[in-house]
Every structure is written in structure tokens, then in C-alpha cells.
Amino acid sequence: MEAVALHISNGVLNGPVSAIYGVIALVALAYCVSRGRRDLDDRLAPMAGLVAAFIFAVQMLNFPVLPGVSGHLLGGAMAALLVGPWVGALCVSVVLIVQALVFADGGVTALGANVTNMALVGTAVAYLLIFLLLRVLPRTPAGLGITAFVASVVAVVAASQSFVLQYALGGTTELEHYGLGSVAGIMAGTHILIGIGEGLIAAVTVMTVAKTRPDLVYALRGLKRVQPATAQGVAA
Amino acid sequence: MGAGHAHVLHLDRDTPLHRLPPEVKIAAMVSATVVVVITPREALWAFAGYAVLVAILAAIGRVPPGWLAKRSLVEVPFVLLAVALPFIAAGEKVTFLGLELSRDGLYGGFNILAKGTLGVLLSLILAATTTTRDLIVGLDRLRCPQIITQIATFMLRYLAVLGGEARRMRIARISRGTTRASCGSCAASPPEWARSSCARSSGASGSTWRWWPADTRGGCPPPGSRSGRPPGASGWLPLPCRWRQQRSRGPR
Numbered sequence: 241m242e243a244v245a246l247h248i249s250n251g252v253l254n255g256p257v258s259a260i261y262g263v264i265a266l267v268a269l270a271y272c273v274s275r276g277r278r279d280l281d282d283r284l285a286p287m288a289g290l291v292a293a294f295i296f297a298v299q300m301l302n303f304p305v306l307p308g309v310s311g312h313l314l315g316g317a318m319a320a321l322l323v324g325p326w327v328g329a330l331c332v333s334v335v336l337i338v339q340a341l342v343f344a345d346g347g348v349t350a351l352g353a354n355v356t357n358m359a360l361v362g363t364a365v366a367y368l369l370i371f372l373l374l375r376v377l378p379r380t381p382a383g384l385g386i387t388a389f390v391a392s393v394v395a396v397v398a399a400s401q402s403f404v405l406q407y408a409l410g411g412t413t414e415l416e417h418y419g420l421g422s423v424a425g426i427m428a429g430t431h432i433l434i435g436i437g438e439g440l441i442a443a444v445t446v447m448t449v450a451k452t453r454p455d456l457v458y459a460l461r462g463l464k465r466v467q468p469a470t471a472q473g474v475a476a
Numbered sequence: 477m478g479a480g481h482a483h484v485l486h487l488d489r490d491t492p493l494h495r496l497p498p499e500v501k502i503a504a505m506v507s508a509t510v511v512v513v514i515t516p517r518e519a520l521w522a523f524a525g526y527a528v529l530v531a532i533l534a535a536i537g538r539v540p541p542g543w544l545a546k547r548s549l550v551e552v553p554f555v556l557l558a559v560a561l562p563f564i565a566a567g568e569k570v571t572f573l574g575l576e577l578s579r580d581g582l583y584g585g586f587n588i589l590a591k592g593t594l595g596v597l598l599s600l601i602l603a604a605t606t607t608t609r610d611l612i613v614g615l616d617r618l619r620c621p622q623i624i625t626q627i628a629t630f631m632l633r634y635l636a637v638l639g640g641e642a643r644r645m646r647i648a649r650i651s652r653g654t655t656r657a658s659c660g661s662c663a664a665s666p667p668e669w670a671r672s673s674c675a676r677s678s679g680a681s682g683s684t685w686r687w688w689p690a691d692t693r694g695g696c697p698p699p700g701s702r703s704g705r706p707p708g709a710s711g712w713l714p715l716p717c718r719w720r721q722q723r724s725r726g727p728r
Contacts, residue, residue, distance in 0.1 A: 251591025289630020342603035348509040
């Protein structure tokens with residue numbers, strides 16, 4: 241029952257915790273904006289829009305996990321692979337902001353918490369794994385696919401645990417039969433399944449882009465940025 | 477959550493609420509939601525008052541109650557949580573119709589239900605009275621970093637184009653007698669999306685960024701950005717508007 245999708249609605253978390261997460265999200269996003277500006281050249285900008293559009297579109301598709309529980313792709317891992325961690329986090333945030341403002345999906349006051357879970361924790365964990373895995377795995381479409389899959393599964397579970405932490409800090413109602421440990425367990429269990437679905441979608445997408453336009457994949461640029469961005473970085 | 481995004485559409489009316497500048501509506505909606513959320517859950521009369529205010533707003537914006545009810549379905553998972561809370565929450569128990577319910581859970585359920593519903597209704601009224609393009613203009617005027625409005629603009633543009641493409645593919649499939657309509661209607665499968673977006677960005681026409689608006693190289697300001705110029709009819713995002721018109725007119 242607790243495994244409602246990660247879009248937290250208004251009134252689920254109490255005021256102070258929502259406000260604290262709002263501040264955390266704002267500070268982190270401000271940092272992402274400053275780092276993202278350096279990354280965002282005229283090649284990455286449309287790609288960022290495409291990634292955001294894709295995340296927006298696939299978040300409409302809910303896949304059933306257990307009876308009464310469904311999950312959807314969060315997109316952090318895919319965004320981090322395709323457009324990098326900073327712009328990736330911004331892409332997911334943009335999706336969440338538009339959803340909260342006009343599509344009533346996720347509460348406006350819970351926006352900070354939602355951004356923290358899905359855009360920040362999801363993308364950060366995914367990028368950490370991508371960073372590590374791509375040092376071991378070959379930088380081929382297959383290697384990227386495996387990376388996308390593993391990063392997605394772990395990032396989704398991490399995001400779900402971030403929600404459990406938020407609920408522990410500021411859930412408006414205490415649960416009797418379910419201790420915090422079992423809530424964490426239920427969330428982790430269901431989100432591993434959600435993560436597998438997300439991982440498959442992300443892997444197929446990233447592999448297809450890597451095969452057709454490897455130059456559009458941020459993760460394939462390696463640690464050293466390619467020429468246009470380096471030139472911009474120097475100018476900045 | 478997340479079902480039903482495609483059905484939440486702007487209602488093309490001419491009301492005072494529609495004419496209000498988007499930044500005012502966004503700021504009002506966000507502050508109203510904050511007020512609702514910080515209201516103590518025991519103050520039942522306050523929630524009744526909010527509900528009346530929301531109803532007045534909907535009436536001013538000429539947003540039909542049925543439209544609102546249908547689009548509020550995104551809230552269903554939280555309604556389920558709210559219904560379950562009296563049974564699973566801790567604390568003092570009360571007996572109602574032979575059922576042993578937790579008092580804290582009852583309040584908790586009501587809290588989530590009332591605050592969630594009011595928040596959903598407020599954002600639906602915003603959606604009904606504001607086009608997505610105006611929304612971006614509003615965010616820009618509220619000093620939202622340009623990189624965010626830029627990504628949002630591209631996102632809405634591509635969503636419209638990919639949505640249109642998926643719709644055409646679906647019609648093509650149906651005309652060929654294939655019944656895989658459900659797959660075609662979901663804004664392209666991952667490989668399809670990746671392929672078509674790569675094709676978009678590489679473009680055979682010689683111009684690498686066909687979708688990149690000519691006047692936005694190195695800046696990308698949406699229409700009516702901080703200069704205060706209102707977005708014209710031939711503004712920056714014609715495609716979502718056209719798509720919306722088609723959707724609202726066509727059978728599906």
C-alpha cells in the first residue's frame with residue numbers, strides 16, 4: 241500500500257519536512273543550473289529537451305508491479321547517461337515541475353521532496369554507478385546497456401529509500417503494523433521490480449542512441465569533454 | 477501516478493481567469509497550495525471554506541465540474557492510501573459501524589484526502605486556464621533560470637511533435653488493419669523514440685538542428701520573456717497549440 245508511486249502528493253509529508261526538502265532541492269538545483277550551463281551547448285540543449293520529453297512520455301506508462309501497485313520510469317539513469325548528471329537532474333526536475341504545476345501529478349508543496357528523490361538522488365546514484373561501471377565495462381552499446389540497466393535498478397531503489405526517509409522524518413500519520421524497517425523492505429522489494437522495468441527501457445533506449453548517434457551520448461564523451469564544450473569551459 | 481497526462485488539456489475560453497497573467501496564476505496557485513497544506517488537519521471548517529473558494533474559482537474560469545472530476549483521477553493512489561490509513565495507523569482506536577479504526581489514521585486519511593484533492597483541483601484550474609506556452613512565459617517572468625525554461629520549452633515542443641507522430645503512426649496502423657493501436661498511442665516505443673529523435677537531430681536537410689528555432693542560438697528566450705512582450709499568436713511554441721487544437725477537435 242505504501243508503494244504508491246514516488247510522486248508525493250500534498251499533505252503526505254508535514255510542513256517543516258516539505259520546507260526543508262524544498263530548500264535542499266532549491267540549493268542543489270541552483271548548483272545543477274550553474275554546472276549545467278557549462279555543459280549545455282547547442283548540441284546538448286535539444287537533446288536535453290528530448291530526454292525530458294521522453295521521460296515525461298514514459299512516466300505516463302505505469303507498469304503493474306503487484307496487485308494495486310504500479311510503477312513508472314523515473315528516468316534519472318537514462319538522463320545521466322545521455323545528457324550528463326547536471327543537465328540530467330534538471331531534465332527530470334523540469335518534468336516534475338510541469339507535472340506538479342499543470343498536471344496535478346505530485347503536490348506543489350511536495351515538489352522539493354519529489355525533486356530530491358527522483359531528480360537528485362536518482363540521478364546522483366545513477367551517475368556514480370555509471371562513472372564506476374564505465375571504467376570496467378567496454379564503451380560499446382552493449383556495455384552502455386548493462387550500465388543503464390544496473391544504474392536504473394539501483395537508482396530507483398535508492399530513490400524509494402529516500403522517500404522512506406522522508407516519510408520517517410515527516411510522515412503525517414504513524415503506521416502501526418508496518419515498522420519503518422518493513423516499509424523500507426516493501427518499498428525496496430517493489431522498486432527492484434520497477435527498476436528492472438525501467439532498466440530494460442533505459443538500456444534499449446541508450447543502446448539505440450549509442451548505435452545510431454554515439455556523439456549524442458554524454459557518457460561516451462569520457463572524462464575529457466569534446467572540443468566545443470572544452471572551448472566553452474575555457475571561455476567561462 | 478502519472479496516468480492521464482495526455483488528457484489534461486487547456487480549455488479554450490475567454491474568462492477573467494484565462495486573461496490573468498500566467499506568473500500571477502502560478503504564484504497564486506503555489507501560495508494557495510502552501511496555505512492549504514499548513515492548515516492544521518483538525519480545522520475541518522477551513523477545508524470547507526477552501527472547497528467553496530475553489531468552486532468559485534472554477535466557476536469564474538468556466539471549468540466544468542465533470543472535467544475536473546475526470547482529471548482528478550491522478551489522485552487515486554493517494555485516495556487508496558487515505559482509505560487504508562484508518563485501518564493500518566497506530567494510536568487510539570474508535571469504533572465506527574463495527575469497525576475498529578484509528579483516530580490518528582482517520583485524521584491522517586482525511587488530511588491526505590483533503591489537502592491532496594484541493595492541491596489537485598488548484599493545479600487543474602491552472603492547467604485549464606493557462607496554455608503550456610504561457611506557463612513557460614510565467615515561469616520565466618518569475619525569474620526561473622533560463623536553462624530550465626529552455627529545457628521545458630524543448631520538452632513541450634518535442635512532446636507535441638512525437639505525440640503527433642505517434643498519432644499518425646497509429647492511424648496508419650489502423651488503416652492497414654493492424655490492431656497494435658495501444659502501442660502506437662504511447663508516444664513511440666523506446667527504440668522508435670531514439671531512432672526518430674536521432675533522425676530529427678541529424679536531419680537530412682543539411683541543417684543539423686532543424687528544430688532549433690533560428691532566433692534562439694545562444695540564448696533561447698521564450699516569447700514575452702523578461703522584456704515583457706506578450707506572446708503573439710505566432711509565438712515560440714506553435715506546435716503544442718496546434719496539436720491541442722487537433723486533439724480537442726478530432727475524435728481521438
